[in-house]
Amino acid sequence: MTRSDKDTIHKRTENRRLLQRMKTGLEVVKHTPYKGVLLGAYLVGAALVWLFRAYLFSLDSYGMFSPVLEAAINLLIPLYAVGGLLAFLAFLGTPRGNKAAKEGLQKVGLVNHAGEAPALIAKRQDGNNPRLTIWEFDPCGIPLGEWEDKRARIETALDITIAKMTWAEGRKLIRVYAVPAKSDFPALLPWKDKYLTPESFVLVLGESLTGAVTVNLANIPHILLGGSTGSGKSVLLKLLLMQSLRKGAEVYIADFKGGVDFPKVWHNKCRICFTEEDLLYTLGQLVTVLEYRKGRLAETECKDLDTYNEVTGENFHRIVFACDEVAEMLDKTGRSKESKEVLAQIENKLATLSRLGRAFGIHLILATQRPDANILPGQIKNNLDFRVCGRADNVLSQIILDNTNAADQIPKDARGRFITGDGTVFQAYMLDEKQL
Numbered sequence: 001m002t003r004s005d006k007d008t009i010h011k012r013t014e015n016r017r018l019l020q021r022m023k024t025g026l027e028v029v030k031h032t033p034y035k036g037v038l039l040g041a042y043l044v045g046a047a048l049v050w051l052f053r054a055y056l057f058s059l060d061s062y063g064m065f066s067p068v069l070e071a072a073i074n075l076l077i078p079l080y081a082v083g084g085l086l087a088f089l090a091f092l093g094t095p096r097g098n099k100a101a102k103e104g105l106q107k108v109g110l111v112n113h114a115g116e117a118p119a120l121i122a123k124r125q126d127g128n129n130p131r132l133t134i135w136e137f138d139p140c141g142i143p144l145g146e147w148e149d150k151r152a153r154i155e156t157a158l159d160i161t162i163a164k165m166t167w168a169e170g171r172k173l174i175r176v177y178a179v180p181a182k183s184d185f186p187a188l189l190p191w192k193d194k195y196l197t198p199e200s201f202v203l204v205l206g207e208s209l210t211g212a213v214t215v216n217l218a219n220i221p222h223i224l225l226g227g228s229t230g231s232g233k234s235v236l237l238k239l240l241l242m243q244s245l246r247k248g249a250e251v252y253i254a255d256f257k258g259g260v261d262f263p264k265v266w267h268n269k270c271r272i273c274f275t276e277e278d279l280l281y282t283l284g285q286l287v288t289v290l291e292y293r294k295g296r297l298a299e300t301e302c303k304d305l306d307t308y309n310e311v312t313g314e315n316f317h318r319i320v321f322a323c324d325e326v327a328e329m330l331d332k333t334g335r336s337k338e339s340k341e342v343l344a345q346i347e348n349k350l351a352t353l354s355r356l357g358r359a360f361g362i363h364l365i366l367a368t369q370r371p372d373a374n375i376l377p378g379q380i381k382n383n384l385d386f387r388v389c390g391r392a393d394n395v396l397s398q399i400i401l402d403n404t405n406a407a408d409q410i411p412k413d414a415r416g417r418f419i420t421g422d423g424t425v426f427q428a429y430m431l432d433e434k435q436l
């Protein structure tokens, strides 16, 4: 069975379940124990009435009722049993807190033009991640964007912390994945080697409420990290570089602070550029490597580095270039004419690598804390597809994630807490450099 067959079957089953839920008001959820007790009591009661029906109708032994009335009374018990059972099933199917959820959402202003709040259709534990509860809503015409805008208010109304919100069932439902408001991220998640992924070239960043946050550089080649000072950018950058080294990549680093940011332990494993001239030379070499690989891939008709290595049996390593303060590095303010010329060339080479690096296994991981919109040229920034932002003001949040409010989700005192471009908040693993 192909994957698409499985997807189709899964979709059909989901559609059937949804249809059934909508028709009967039933919910495919774990029933709470008190509902089970009530159902049991009802069934026992109904069975007793049925067993003793002869006694109950002995009243008619004196022929007091007409045959029609007697038949009607005889029918009454099975009707009562079936009707009651249906009512019970409908009752079981209504998620607990349905009314409270609706009222809560109404109070925080998540309503459509008619003033209606979304209706909670189902609430269940996430099969893939038992920490999460999935709340399924009929959105009542309220678009997902509005839910995102009112995320904090929805959290207050439902007393939850939201991990993510998505459309489901072809935009018929909105699914809210959440944990109880009391639970939160751990303040510290020490890195362990067992977190290293076996897949080339998937790097792990940390843990969100829905699971590990990863990036596959084979698909999304470059990363932009942002965050104000002390937010944890450098630690996260080093975490990614450490994994790149472990996976056999060549790592190049620009560090103009004379090795303050990258102590000795890194010098043995990476090529560090301490000056602008050195950096320009190194980037020039990387562009030459890129051109060479381009020629080899064209000759062998391979679409990317992995295919080339597989087909030829060669082992072109992935190359990662990193800079912890790229905006500072490229800032031309107050520079001499010659220095500006060197920076322009550096910028130019970075732009080439960012544009063409993916297919040839050359990746950029750039970090910045500066909220200056124009420092990072658009032709570089636009190619840095995987964006991550830590604690930041609205300006930096806008620069990194193109969303002024995204970084508001990071508490001001959080360290190593980040949000990705798709709105996933995560706690980054804390790397101890001794683990390098």
Ligand SMILES: Nc1ncnc2c1ncn2[C@@H]1O[C@H](COP(=O)(O)OP(=O)(O)OP(=O)(O)O)[C@@H](O)[C@H]1O
Binding pocket: 187, 188, 189, 227, 228, 229, 230, 231, 232, 233, 234, 235, 236, 369, 415, 416, 417, 427, 428, 429, 430, 431
């Ligand atoms: N993942 C993490 N988990 C917990 N604490 C962290 C994490 N990352 C960083 N920290 C804490 O935050 C401090 C600052 O981290 P880091 O130096 O990476 O910040 P930064 O954003 O690079 O700041 P700056 O730009 O000023 O160097 C670290 O010394 C550490 O105590």
